[in-house]
Amino acid sequence: MSNIDRRTLVRGSLAAMMAGAVFSRSALAQSSEPILLGVSGPLTGPNAQYGAQWKQGFDLALDEIHAAGGINGRKLAYQFEDSQSDPRQSVAIAQKFVSDHRIVMELGDFSSPASMAASPIYQRGGLVQFGFTNSHPDFTKGGDFMWSTSVSQADEQPLLASYAVRRLGLKRLAVLHLNTDWGRTSRDYFVKAAKEFGAEIAVTEGYIAEERDFRSTLVRVRDANPDGLILISYYSDGALIARQARQVGLKQVMCAASSVYSPKFIELGGEAVEDVHLGTRYFPQDPRPEVRKFIAGFKAKYNGQEPDAFNAYSYDAMNMAAAVVKIGGTDRRAVRDAFAKVKDVSSVIFGKATFDVESRRVKGAMNAELVVRKGQFALWDGKPT
Amino acid sequence: MSSWLDYTINGLIVGNVYALVAVGLALIFGVSRLINFAQGSIYLVGAYIGWVAVVQLHTPLPLTVIVVAAAAALVGLIIERFGLRPLQNSVRIAPLLATIGISFVLDQLVMLTFSPNPRALPSQLPDVRFQLGGGTIGPLDLLIAGVGITSALLLFVFLRYTRLGWAVRATAQDRDAAMQMGVDVDRVNQAVFGIAAALGGVSGMLVGMYYNQIDTAMSLQATLKGVVAEVVGGAGNVPGAVIGSLLLGLVESYGVAVFGTSYRNLFAFLLLVVVLVLRPNGLFASARQAPPEPLTGTFIAPSRPVRIPRWVLLVLAAVFAVLPFFPVSFYVLQTMINAWLLGMLALSLTLVAGTIGQVSLGHAALLAIGAYTSALLSLTLAVPVGLAVIGGGLMSAALGTLLISPSFRLRGHYVSIATLAIGEIVSLVILNWESVTRGPIGISGIPPLSLFGYDLISPSSVYWFSLAVMLVLALLQGRLLASHLGRSFRAIRDDDVAARAYGLSLNRYKSLAFIFGGFAAGVSGGIAAHLYSYINHETFNTQQSILALTVVILGGLGNVVGAIVGSVALVGLPELFRIAAEYRILIYGIVLLLLVRFRPQGLLGTI
Incomplete structure (x- = not known):
């Protein structure tokens, strides 16, 4: 299911590259491209199941974001690179994302060794590393480009x-x-x-x-x-x-x-x-509208399957990313600054999520x-x- | 006191589970002197076939068992026919590597077909519980015990009293002689793989039912515990494997009882090392038995190495040295940094495994020792990073050699298993020794690389630094191999009896090789720690050890240039296959298998 998105994405980016070659990076090619997020996470290896769950949450959130008109008319897409939660691969992916100028922000990785090994590269490269499952207390201490919605x-x-x-x-x-x-x-x-x-x-x-x-x-x-x-x-x-x-x-x-x-x-x-x-953080009969929408949407998209905690984290993360990019646009520094500006983003986990600028985390998870x-x-x- | 009864019962119950895998491994080892790393994958396949049968087709239990056994046997036959038989005349190490490649492929196929999510595999037996001690056991416990013991007995009878069984044993003792006596060795191998695979498949299914849970990660764990149990019992000894498994279960259970849960696997692997040191052939090997590894000169076959003219090497070194001046992306540089770091590890392993013949499966432990030493030196004692990395190398050399020294008297496969265990022990000590290593929290905020007060932060500078370190180590190693030391090392590898007769002190030379190799690996780990800024006990895991061994075999055992070429290839290939996303590890496994098949002596050949 989610492979379709990858294929369209690859095709889309190929088309964009060709367009870029033809128009020598004209503004026309720029605006037709989707805004691209990098995702570093496990698709193979011992943690592969979590990467698969992330995708489900991302794809659902993207459907809703696009149905609501996208980011100021542009689409949002993600490029998922398999790290196997291995620090050796996540650092290479980090360099790949940092040097790919289409990518405005990175999401992940899953495990602490993989995520935190990549942090110095994102920090120096000036690309936000948005770790939404990174509960390690030192994760956001890696620098002001590290933000996390993981429940502390x-x-x-x-x-x-x-x-x-x-x-x-x-x-x-x-x-x-x-x-x-x-x-x-x-x-x-x-x-x-x-x-x-x-x-x-x-x-x-x-x-x-x-x-x-x-x-x-x-x-x-x-x-x-x-x-x-x-x-x-x-x-x-x-x-x-x-x-x-x-x-x-x-x-x-x-x-x-x-x-x-x-x-x-x-x-x-x-x-x-x-x-x-x-x-x-939420429950099936939860009356909160954002939860109702999430559960109903998830069941409709995935043949009646019930969402779980990791689906909710990734769904929230994609919505947060969309909200941030809406404010920050495609400039990487502006994206980082936008994390401090987003207010009350609708969230399954937090109800309304607002970052604490000091810790770069969100406080006050629902219970x-x-x-x-x-x-x-x-x-x-x-x-x- | 009743608790001890419960610990004993629980130990026997879990030992029971290990026995199912160990019996299959023992059977295959008994005949082909091969540790079948794909056995865990067959176990995995069996579990998922069982799931299809039970949940989708609603077969009754006897039919489920038959379906699973037949399907798994078929997988085993395919592995034997297409994966291993073509390798029977190549070096002994090739089939070992092939089984690792096959396990990659099988695990990935299962993961792609069934998704990595764990699934419930409901038991088809009535849910009655019998009180035993403080706890209860169910019919599945009895069934698992029944299958384990019955299959061990049947195999014992089969091997001892049937013609095919005799053929199997004859083949195990001397393949060539058996062939001359008219034994159809291929058919014997086929029979053994079929039986072992059927058993493996059924055990995967039963264990899946036992825990009501199957997932794709169960394969490696099953292999690890099965190998430990099998070797404790005496490799190739089927009843011994059952007893070894029960013993392993008991030791783990008592370990938990006395020291707590997080020490459990530590005891499993310590048991293995102790048994190997005291009784290298396992607990139940009879004294009359021929030495299990007549390996002198056969484990690693000499081949004619590819001669690369010196000017080519110089040109290549120069090209890589000026690479950062060209408009290459940081991604490429980072990938090459990973390759150089792996290259240092591979240099270390190619010396230890290739030149002196001690095939280590726990080499990541040396990385971990180097990394932790360097990180802690620079963080807590504020040692300059350059010196800390060297300190990591020295610590790795010293501690690594010390840890490995008990296994110096072992040969062939047993060295691999002992080093595998030592690698696991190091990782578990790191996890549990919290006052020093900070346990599972790991070490964060490790300062970046720096040299003489200058921080090496840009990808180009890290690239040059790691390339330079690797080249220096490679040159040193090249000199070493060309000296009389190198000749002594190879003499020990090729025929340790003759070498000893010539007055070479085996332990001293092995120590020397591990000291040099430990230093290279420790330096690699130290650099990695400063590069990542965060490490914990999972950063340097078993997969790293297996990867390093793959690199070394791919490049050609003992071959310095080969180790570097292999590192670049095995870091580069998975990155090249990125476009294939979920399929990339599958493709990697297939490429690996093809390489082993068509170039078992490695790309550049053994030196």
Whole structure:
């Protein structure tokens, strides 16, 4: 589906190049070209699934942007370069984008090593690196060309802690987290907030991304005698942990970070994820108009498929990019300055997104407290499980 | 106390899962002395075929098993016929590389067909749970155990009591003699690959059902754990592979119990290294068994290297030196910088693997040691970057040699597996030693390259710097190879018994090679750290090690110019294929296979 866009894009840019040759870069060729964004992300390799999800979100956002007349009459397009989330490739892509003058801004990369290795190149080259999944606390410290709409874990984790401790009344928590920069940072913010709310941390266990067997970890968790399990996981490992927790006989309440929010979590977890609580940024029955539009549009475009968290991030990111380019135009510095100027951009994650110019991040993510009931994500009704 | 029972049960359960892969690997190793890196990919294919059967065609379980086994066996036969049989008379390392290429191709084909999203593979067995200790087990646990143990037993009986089994064992012991006795070696190989692939496919499906989850990343993990289990049990020993798997599961489980989850794989790989050092043939190899690797002179076959006249090299060096003066884009320069950095790593590996015959699969660890040392020296001790990079090289030389020294007594494939394990251990230590390495958060804000107070920031200056460093290392290595040291290295590679008889101290020469190679790799890692400004434990991963080995084999083992040519080719090819987007790694895998097929001694030949 999304390949069509690539093909049209390639054809479009070839045509534009030929036109450029014929008219020797006349203004005519300029205005018929789409405004081009560079995307650096994984399309192959171990993180390929996230790149595929990004595309879905981007394409949906682009459809809506074009239906609304594009950017002052011009189309917006993206050139997706596969980095495999490998820093060696993301730096080469960074040089490619920086020296390609059609590109007005870059989006991505996915993992911290790949993104942050490329940051110095974008910073020196004066091209905005807009990292919308980059929660590493040092990402935007790379320079004033690094901007991020990734939900800061300093924001998200206290919300989750509040849900677990204040609302669900858990007192002794076991925290299982992905042992990556994201999982580690999240865990630290969570533990801090949970302690402030008066809970005790019984045990924390970090696991590597490739891990599939958690039974022994869960015995450790059981022996620490917690009354609740906190999963700082992605949906695939979160589902595995939930299943195996039930298999080793753990019946405690489980509470998960928003990154498990995906129909895949329920598909992979089956009955084991029933009654898992999770804090998310939006929910299926959310009355907010931007969420209704996003979910309806996504289902219509992708055969009834439910969108997940990464779809929402990339959808928001493309809309943010469009809003920025509308103000900043195609000059790279003006684009950077436009990030500080955009106000209240409609966003699934934030409601209305405005950058904090100091940290170059967006604060104040929306919060919804969900629970899995009968194989569906539903707003938590306040009843204990 | 009951917890220990639970840890034991859990260890056996997961060991059970490893056994399925390990048995297939052991079978293939037993016959063709080949570590089949494509076994994990067959496992992946089996899982997805199982998904099609269960979810799309709604086949009942027995039929699903048959369909998966048949389809996977077919894949195995195709691999054997078109991937490996044409290589049977070429160097021993060629099939190893071919299986790596085949695994790229298969993984990518699955990913392109089914999308990289994980899928649920529902179990077709009734969902009853039996209480065992504090936890429960289900019918799938029993089925997996049943399949593992039954197949191991069947294979054992097959190998011991049937004519084809005898043929298989005869072929394993001495291929040429078996052929002379009228054994149809090709048919034996076919049978073995078919059986192993069928087993691999079914195990992928069962494990997918077990976790109710299949995704394209499961392939490499399955291969890694399977190889560890197989070697612990004694490579080529089918019942040993099952016991090795259970032992691996237990060690991991107890490791988690005592030290915590993040140490789990550390124990798996430590177990492997300890077993290899104490019992190089695995736990269950009988003493009477012939040495598993009669590899002297056969693992790396000598070939006539392509002679490149000196003036051509000089002209090429000059062309690359003046490249930044031409209107080339920074993208091209950056790609070439990557090639020079990989070139340093390849120089290191071509010396270690090619010249002295220690084929390392964990070379990225040397990059990581160099990178972390250099980054930390410059950040915490404010050492000037130029010196810090050299410090990284020295640390990598020292620590790398120290870490690798236990495996000096190993030969052939076992060196590769030991180094693979050591590479993983280094990465896991970096992840867990937070007070020094900052753990998963990684090190950010590493200062850019600088020399004598001048920052090297522009792509041209980084380009010249890395090119110059690589050329100096290459020249040194060229001198080294031309000296008596180089001759001693090659003597050890070609026949270590004869070399020892001549009075060469094997360990000293191996140490020397690793010291020199470790320095080159460490410098490469150090430069990379300052170039990227951010590194963590994932920056230098197993894929890097495999890539480096590919480069070295592609260029010609031991061939200095070949290492550089190979680096430029393997950094350049995926970039050239960018237009193909999702298909580029597939194309890369196919190109790799074709190169191995038609030029197994490498582009420039072994020196």
